[in-house]
Amino acid sequence: MPTKIKVAIVGTGNIGTDLLMKVLRSPWLECRLFAGRNLSSPGMMKADHLGVPVSSKSIQAVVERRSELDLVFDATSAEDHVKHARILRDLGLLAIDLTPAKIGKMCVPAVNLEECLQAENVNMVSCGGQASVPIAFAIAQANPEIEYIETVSSIASRSAGPATRINLDEYLGTTEEAIQHFSNCRISKAILNLNPAQPCVHMQTTVFAKIARPNLEKSREQVGAIVKDIQKYVPGYQMILEPMIENGRLAVMVRVEGVGDYLPKYAGNLDIINCAAIAMAEAYAQKRVGNGKAEAKNGFTP
């Protein structure tokens, strides 16, 4: 039995509660605190029912229980995370940020997990970023001459809460920045569509690239390999259109089916960012515990 590291989750909305379910399943993580503002929120009640220590004092509860904790997931808001980041840094706790605050190092496990293990604050980019950045990265590995990359995600309307809707511009900006950073392509664009169809559609993401002389075979190899890597920590990630050339553009399409922990399976967009955060936390745990003997069942080793 490996020693588990002790985590807190701040923010008890959909993301926070789904994360909790994933932490409870992890052989490397133990949830010592589930903190928010409202003890009667559905997430808080669920946590309490599962016997997880809860608090309505949000980040203050983390400060009070510093000695019991090793890392903190922040699933509040970008605005709050700006304040929380400072507090967590002073406490010496690793912050895994699921808000669009973009303070820490951008982390996409299939691409740069190893180098994130040194950071004191890692940012999980965005749901569309987690789905598309690895593909953009793989395309860039196969094609040195990328002129432009674009990513389009469609998500079910029901999976986009009020915060996602009001922060649409930030979502686009963050996703574009991550695509540029990880593909080394100077120009990128992100597009998001919300689809209200019933039954709800699964999250789908398409990556398009404009490449002077595309190498289709190598693109298929690289993309195929990274999809397998992602599947190690996002079980519902599948490629539905392997790299193809149409109308002068290279296109790849993936679909993300959620695990269905707290959120329904169609909410692959929320599942993938949480799966990525868990992959980050488990890798950190393995490093801290310092034993590679007990391989995590659903853990991801780059």
Next chain:
Amino acid sequence: MKSATIVVTDPTLRDGSHACSHQITIEQIQKYATAAEAAKVDYLEVGHGNGLGASSLQVGLSLVPEREMLRTARSCLNKTRLSVHVMPGFATIKREIAGAIDLGVDLFRVGAHCTEADLTQRHLSYVRNVGKEAWGILMMIHMASKDVLLEEAKKMQSYGAQGIVLMDSAGASFPSDVTEKIGALARGLDVPVGFHAHNNLGLSIANSIAALEAGARIVDGTARGFGAGAGNAPLELLVAAMHRLGYKFNADLYKILDSGELAAELFAENLPISNAVTIVSGLAGVFSGFAKPVIRAAKQMHVDPRDIFFELGKRKVVGGQEDIILEVASELARKNSSKNS
């Protein structure tokens, strides 16, 4: 009812972008904008078919950069006000809207799929806060009931929209639908209501008249119907009908007819026509702008474009989801080849 002056909006240089795969030229903008000004059109809308920031591999790259399109149109307009289409998810405040304000755009028509009005909140408030005019646009209105549309329109009104336009983006509505939906909004809102037709089922003028009779105060029409799919309500026919029915409007009938003639020359290569694909697009209730990319994918993958449209309709895709065309076309191709082998 006919005492109010009907506002005429002309998105020829925006919806027409779909009809020519986003290849509108500077010269076309100059010539058409000058004619629209002379014809006293109230608003001229210019830009990529999906609006600001939509030039993309997803929907198609514009020939002329957006800022240049707007600058060109601005220099040709005086009384006619310059409008742009804005879809949150494509356009952002910082990247596109702020710049368009600097270029002198007068009206921002901020749109969303007809059930997703809350996506427009920040963009509408931003435009209003800087003192520009902002309307809310609900697209693909055949996919929602009148009650849902009214609820969504009220949200936009509360965000500051000074007008609400219902777009029959798939050209899938019948006059009775339009009467019911526009009527509900005209009764339930404080701001004027408008209608934007597509001609996929040959009903663009009939639907526009139904809208006016149900209380619409704003109508969209494009010269010779230059727009996505089977095109829009042809502006020259729309103005002629309004003239005949006794509606008041600022546009000059003869000059509107002239700009129709001009459009026939300017856009001769790409004037929309009703055909097998546009009719099926209307029947399937799929965004008219999908016509060209569907035909292209069908050709490359050797499948029937009508099958693609019906499958897209089953999946209830919305405007902006053009990438799904590739997935559906490859899936159909796979099915066909397994049938034949």
